[in-house]
Amino acid sequence: MSKAKIIQPRTLKGFRDYLPAQAGPRERVLEIARDVYRSFGFNPIDTPALEYTEILKGKGGEESDKQMYQFTDPGGRDVGMRFDLTVPLARFVAQYAGQIGMPFKRYHMGPVWRGENTQRGRYREFIQCDFDTIGTQSTISDVETILVVYTLFKRLGFERFTLRVNHRGILAGVLEKAGIEGQVGDVLRALDKLAKIGPEKVAEEMKATAGVSDAQAAEILALPQIQGSRAEVLASIGQLVAGNEAGEKGLEVLKAVDEGLRLAGVPEDAMAFDLSIARGLDYYTGIVVETFLDDLPGIGSCCSGGRYDDLASVYTKQLLPGVGASLGVDRLLAAMEELGLIEESFSGAPVLLAYFEKTRGQDYLALAQELREQGLGVELYPDAKKLGAQLKYADRRGHRVAVIVGGDEWDKGTAQVKDLRDGTSQEVARADIPSACKALLAQQ
Amino acid sequence: MSKAKIIQPRTLKGFRDYLPAQAGPRERVLEIARDVYRSFGFNPIDTPALEYTEILKGKGGEESDKQMYQFTDPGGRDVGMRFDLTVPLARFVAQYAGQIGMPFKRYHMGPVWRGENTQRGRYREFIQCDFDTIGTQSTISDVETILVVYTLFKRLGFERFTLRVNHRGILAGVLEKAGIEGQVGDVLRALDKLAKIGPEKVAEEMKATAGVSDAQAAEILALPQIQGSRAEVLASIGQLVAGNEAGEKGLEVLKAVDEGLRLAGVPEDAMAFDLSIARGLDYYTGIVVETFLDDLPGIGSCCSGGRYDDLASVYTKQLLPGVGASLGVDRLLAAMEELGLIEESFSGAPVLLAYFEKTRGQDYLALAQELREQGLGVELYPDAKKLGAQLKYADRRGHRVAVIVGGDEWDKGTAQVKDLRDGTSQEVARADIPSACKALLAQQ
Numbered sequence: 001m002s003k004a005k006i007i008q009p010r011t012l013k014g015f016r017d018y019l020p021a022q023a024g025p026r027e028r029v030l031e032i033a034r035d036v037y038r039s040f041g042f043n044p045i046d047t048p049a050l051e052y053t054e055i056l057k058g059k060g061g062e063e064s065d066k067q068m069y070q071f072t073d074p075g076g077r078d079v080g081m082r083f084d085l086t087v088p089l090a091r092f093v094a095q096y097a098g099q100i101g102m103p104f105k106r107y108h109m110g111p112v113w114r115g116e117n118t119q120r121g122r123y124r125e126f127i128q129c130d131f132d133t134i135g136t137q138s139t140i141s142d143v144e145t146i147l148v149v150y151t152l153f154k155r156l157g158f159e160r161f162t163l164r165v166n167h168r169g170i171l172a173g174v175l176e177k178a179g180i181e182g183q184v185g186d187v188l189r190a191l192d193k194l195a196k197i198g199p200e201k202v203a204e205e206m207k208a209t210a211g212v213s214d215a216q217a218a219e220i221l222a223l224p225q226i227q228g229s230r231a232e233v234l235a236s237i238g239q240l241v242a243g244n245e246a247g248e249k250g251l252e253v254l255k256a257v258d259e260g261l262r263l264a265g266v267p268e269d270a271m272a273f274d275l276s277i278a279r280g281l282d283y284y285t286g287i288v289v290e291t292f293l294d295d296l297p298g299i300g301s302c303c304s305g306g307r308y309d310d311l312a313s314v315y316t317k318q319l320l321p322g323v324g325a326s327l328g329v330d331r332l333l334a335a336m337e338e339l340g341l342i343e344e345s346f347s348g349a350p351v352l353l354a355y356f357e358k359t360r361g362q363d364y365l366a367l368a369q370e371l372r373e374q375g376l377g378v379e380l381y382p383d384a385k386k387l388g389a390q391l392k393y394a395d396r397r398g399h400r401v402a403v404i405v406g407g408d409e410w411d412k413g414t415a416q417v418k419d420l421r422d423g424t425s426q427e428v429a430r431a432d433i434p435s436a437c438k439a440l441l442a443q444q
Numbered sequence: 445m446s447k448a449k450i451i452q453p454r455t456l457k458g459f460r461d462y463l464p465a466q467a468g469p470r471e472r473v474l475e476i477a478r479d480v481y482r483s484f485g486f487n488p489i490d491t492p493a494l495e496y497t498e499i500l501k502g503k504g505g506e507e508s509d510k511q512m513y514q515f516t517d518p519g520g521r522d523v524g525m526r527f528d529l530t531v532p533l534a535r536f537v538a539q540y541a542g543q544i545g546m547p548f549k550r551y552h553m554g555p556v557w558r559g560e561n562t563q564r565g566r567y568r569e570f571i572q573c574d575f576d577t578i579g580t581q582s583t584i585s586d587v588e589t590i591l592v593v594y595t596l597f598k599r600l601g602f603e604r605f606t607l608r609v610n611h612r613g614i615l616a617g618v619l620e621k622a623g624i625e626g627q628v629g630d631v632l633r634a635l636d637k638l639a640k641i642g643p644e645k646v647a648e649e650m651k652a653t654a655g656v657s658d659a660q661a662a663e664i665l666a667l668p669q670i671q672g673s674r675a676e677v678l679a680s681i682g683q684l685v686a687g688n689e690a691g692e693k694g695l696e697v698l699k700a701v702d703e704g705l706r707l708a709g710v711p712e713d714a715m716a717f718d719l720s721i722a723r724g725l726d727y728y729t730g731i732v733v734e735t736f737l738d739d740l741p742g743i744g745s746c747c748s749g750g751r752y753d754d755l756a757s758v759y760t761k762q763l764l765p766g767v768g769a770s771l772g773v774d775r776l777l778a779a780m781e782e783l784g785l786i787e788e789s790f791s792g793a794p795v796l797l798a799y800f801e802k803t804r805g806q807d808y809l810a811l812a813q814e815l816r817e818q819g820l821g822v823e824l825y826p827d828a829k830k831l832g833a834q835l836k837y838a839d840r841r842g843h844r845v846a847v848i849v850g851g852d853e854w855d856k857g858t859a860q861v862k863d864l865r866d867g868t869s870q871e872v873a874r875a876d877i878p879s880a881c882k883a884l885l886a887q888q
Contacts, residue, residue, distance in 0.1 A: 007502040009539035009759040012494055012523060017536055019544065020487035027478070027488050034471070038792025039816050041823020043464035043841075044471050048569050049493065049525075049555060050456055050513075058451040069494075071515030074559045079456060081493075092461055095453035100463065101840055103826055111493060115518045125492050138826035140805050147813065256806070263810035265817075315453040348482025361584050362700070366707035369591065372483050373709075379485020382547055382582035396545055397487075 014115075014124035025342045026333055029156065030109055030129060033327055036152045037107040037131045040144060045106045047088040049113075053078040058314040059087045067114040081113040085128045085326075093134055094315035102135025123330070132324025134311060139253050142287045142307055143260035145323050149291055149303050150266050152327065157341045160294035161302075164274035167254050168281050168288065168306075171223065173247020174240055178219050183210035187220060191278040194224060224276035230258050233273040253287060285309040289325060296335050302328045343398070349377035351437050352399040352420075354391075356406050358384040363410065367430075371403070374434035376441075378403075394420055401440050403433055458559075458568035469786045470777055473600065474553055474573060477771055480596045481551040481575045484588060489550045491532040493557075497522040502758040503531045511558040525557040529572045529770075537578055538759035546579025567774070576768025578755060583697050586731045586751055587704035589767050593735055593747050594710050596771065601785045604738035605746075608718035611698050612725050612732065612750075615667065617691020618684055622663050627654035631664060635722040638668060668720035674702050677717040697731060729753040733769060740779050746772045787842070793821035795881050796843040796864075798835075800850050802828040807854065811874075815847070818878035822847075838864055845884050847877055 011017060018026065034044075050073070057065050057080075069081040082088050085108045093104060109129045116122060131148060133141040146163055153161050175184060190205040203217040212220070226236045234255060241247025254273055261271055280288040286307030293302060305325025312320050336342050353368050355361065361384070368380040379399070381390045387404065394402050404416040409427070417436040418425045428436045455461060462470065478488075494517070501509050501524075513525040526532050529552045537548060553573045560566060575592060577585040590607055597605050619628060634649040647661040656664070670680045678699060685691025698717055705715050724732040730751030737746060749769025756764050780786050797812050799805065805828070812824040823843070825834045831848065838846050848860040853871070861880040862869045872880045 006761065007498055007758055009499070009535045009756075010496070011492055011539075012496060012517075012521065013519070015492035015494060017492070017539070018488070018490035019540065020489060020550065023488040023490050026490075039821040041793035041796075041821070041841075043792055044462070044467040045464060046462035046467050046470075048455055048459035048461070049557070050459060050569070052454070052456060054451055055453070069515075069517065071513075073456075073513065075457070077456065091453045095455075095461070096463065101837065103837075105823070106464065113493070125494070133826065136826045138805075140799070140809060140824060141826045143809055144812075144824065144826075147809075151816075260806050260809050263806050264813040265810075312453075314451055317450065348487055349485035352485075355584070361582075362704050362707050365584060365587055365591075365704050366709075368588075369708040372595075377483045377485070379549070380584060380588065382577065382580045382585045382588075393545065393547075397485075 012124075014122075016123060016125075022333075024348075025336065026127070026329065029327075029329060029332060029336075030127070032155050033109070033129050033152060034107070036148060036155055039151075040105075040148050042105045042107045042131045042133075042148075045089075045092060045108050046110065047082070047085075047092055047108070049081055049111070050079045051082055051088065051091070053080045055091050055315075056080045056082065056087055059090055059312075064114070067116045069113050069115050083114050084112050085110065085130045089130070089132060089134075090312035090320075091315055093320055094312040094318070097316060097318055097320075103141070104134045105132070106134075107131040127329045129327040129329050130324060132322050134320055134322040137321050139256045140260075141323050142253060143257050143264075145305060145307075145325055146257060146261065146271065146287075146289055147264055147266070149289060149305070149325055150261070150270055152303070153291065156332070156336070158293060158339075161270065162292050162294060163271040164277055164290050164292060164301075165254065165257060165271060166273065166275055166277040166281070166288045167250035168285050169246040169248075169250025169253070170237055170241060170275060171278075171281060173244035173250065174219065174223060176246065177241070177244050178212075178216045180210065180212055180216055180220075183212070185282060186210035187212070188278050188282050191220065191224075191276075194221075194276065194278075226275050230268065230271070230273055233275075234258060237273075237275075250286075257287065280304060280306050283308065286323065293335055293339075295339060299331055299335055302332045302335060304328070349379040350400040350441055351376050351378045352390070352394040352397070352402045353378055353380045354387060354402055354404045355381040355384050356387060356404060357410065360405075360410060364405070367403075367405065367433075371434060371437070376434060376437055391418075391420075401437050403437065456568075458566075460567060460569075466777075468792075469780065470571070470773065473771075473773060473776060473780075474571070476599050477553070477573050477596060478551070480592060480599055483595075484549075484592050486549045486551045486575045486577075486592075489533075489536065489552050490554065491526070491529075491536055491552070493525055493555070494523045495526060495532065495535070497524045499535050499759075500524045500526065500531055503534055503756075508558070511560045513557050513559050527558050528556050529554065529574045533574070533576060533578075534756035534764075535759055537764055538756040538762070541760060541762055541764075547585070548578045549576070550578075551575040571773045573771040573773050574768060576766050578764055578766040581765050583700045584704075585767050586697060587701050587708075589749060589751075589769055590701060590705065590715065590731075590733055591708055591710070593733060593749070593769055594705070594714060596747070597735065600776070600780070602737060602783075605714065606736050606738060607715040608721055608734045608736060608745075609698065609701060609715060610717065610719055610721040610725070610732045611694035612729050613690040613692075613694020613697070614681055614685060614719060615722075615725060617688035617694065618663065618667060620690065621685070621688050622656075622660045624654065624656055624660055624664075627656070629726060630654035631656070632722045632726050635664065635668075635720075638665075638720065638722075668718075670719050674712065674715070674717055677719075678702060681717075681719075694730075701731065724748060724750050727752065730767065737779055737783075739783060743775055743779055746776045746779060748772070793823040794844040794885055795820050795822045796834070796838040796841070796846045797822055797824045798831060798846055798848045799825040799828045800831060800848060801854065804849075804854060808849070811847075811849070811877075815878055815881070820878060820881055835862075835864075845881050847881065 064083045073079045186209040190202050199221050206212045206217050284306035288306035290301035291303040307323040309321050311322050368378045371378045402418040413430050414427050416425045508527045517523045630653040634646050643665050650656045650661050728750035732750035734745035735747040751767040753765050755766050812822045815822045846862040857874050858871050860869045
């Protein structure tokens, strides 16, 4: 058989592979998220990667339409790859409304695809990890959404982070009281640029696009200035929105969030009210939450969400309000790496059983299985190579412990249990291998 | 704003949604697989859904090429959606050979897409769940591959299943001894139809396509007849392949498998040697394993794999032998449902905390969090509805326990802990809610 030309192995631009050193920590983050979501009563769903283009375009903005991978399938259908998990959720809830019952609490983790410009370090394929409560307007669900995010970040190992919470009603109330209505979107878009272009230019833009007066612009720009303890910010908001229905309703929700988190034992400094959060307000109708790492504020929000009135009116006449949030898995993993929260190397099986005596293959196999039955993750090296090569392998893979049984040890019924971190070894009886390994694994 | 036309919510033909009742059990199967794979030292990887068509077509057969979803991406590249996880593995290992080191043990779980005919109940999107050991020819890895499959099926809750093991060398040896060479593929294709069309027609086909004689056909057809205990089959094989190198090498591997599984404590009847397994032999070069459920033999193999000499010669000059298997997740879930191995309803949080006293929202919230901190999964109903509606919800969601705290109980510092299976309730002190819930959850 003549050898065909070698095809160069490569991935598409904007796509990437996950080697174990990246896939392991990502899997761990998703496991923790799953565990936390479940513990609050969220259940998993999944939807196809491909949907009718009509479905995907129904709800998305112009931006996401442009980024969508679209093609005609072999059956002549116009199809697209999902670009988020929110549009599929809306379609899903509309399709099964009668069957799933309300409230409906779901989480959904899976890849999404966007053919966007990759120059800003963005990828064209990434994992989303969302949870939502659909079909209730209860403030309890607002508070629990925030509590889920707090619990998740604690469980992920972050020590210093802040949930920043705002409510759409506050801004709506202030704008109404200032006599500005109908240009809320323009105001928000300008306000969102505050950090980037400064208050003067924001005021200019608001005057130009939303037609506000100097006094109104000043009033709006005063909002992000309101800072301080939760009680102080709530008091300031109270004065601002007094007498306005939307504003007072928003304040009431924020007060419930404040009290709820306190009763649930969340430390005061883990959550702050922040009226400068404007971006999400364009889509959300109630609370908005963003999550910042105190040690890495520059990377932006790692988990964002909020309440919306109407999830799926494109697909159903049923009004479906909801509240939820989305974990920024990629951003979070980058942060965890920077903060040293990811174990240097990842191995599912922390113990390497060296294969030393060539004729003892079956005995090593049985010993490995014996140790696994004691609850240890054990990898058996498959070839009787030199010990040095096997220990190098263990080092590379990030094994924590090596168990070495040479000819002498087989005869004596013992084993060397080697701490791969400091290189020390101890000889133990065969029956004591599990406890010796477990003692080493328990060390930090 | 005028209301736009409603878009009918629907999925593409051949695609499906997973509601919690399906997504939950699937997630559980994947978790167990992950756990077992890890405990043997396999680590996760991931690769993109999209690859260059050139890459995907490099290794796949004509069949998979035809089924591939292909299109031109916005950058004008010819791309396709992966149709299995083996081609991406081959590309991956070739691409990172220098970086990952050998042996390389990986698992990979993810969706694949095939635009095939959906009439046979097949879907165009399904999960694959593979593990492989690359870069070693060690028989130890062959034995461990079979041991992983055994451990996995035990952990999934199957009581009665059989791993059926064959080796390519046996058939090669028998054919060589019978003077048949070069038409092995034709012989295998015919032999694979044995159950369907019977021995006479298989003999006819072999004579027509592979040009074998009557005597040769009889010799080949005698192979699947060899049945009995493992020792008996090994003895019969010994006679068949005596003096033939390939055959004797295959026998040696099967003997190691026999002894290894026995030493590892696998019961005799969980693994059998079966020379009728022909299908996989076309691709594999060493052992082949298929896994059948004794109670549902008709559904076919739920986990198949084997050893191959050469994973990635399309993408690299490096010779990469390996051994691995792939779990048939969909088939397995269907079987588990049929055998009653899936809990009737799935809820991540087994405890529902009813919301009874409208003014106590924050107290319920705090109590729910208190119970979660005791390690319980607790869903708080978000609205102060009638208890009957909440219990109906709990029933539908599959909660196991309801905790009910009415006005009286708040005053007394107690709670009703309700067993949702038999409807009985007990009143316990607030501090005793966790232990009362845990006692109920521990019941089978």
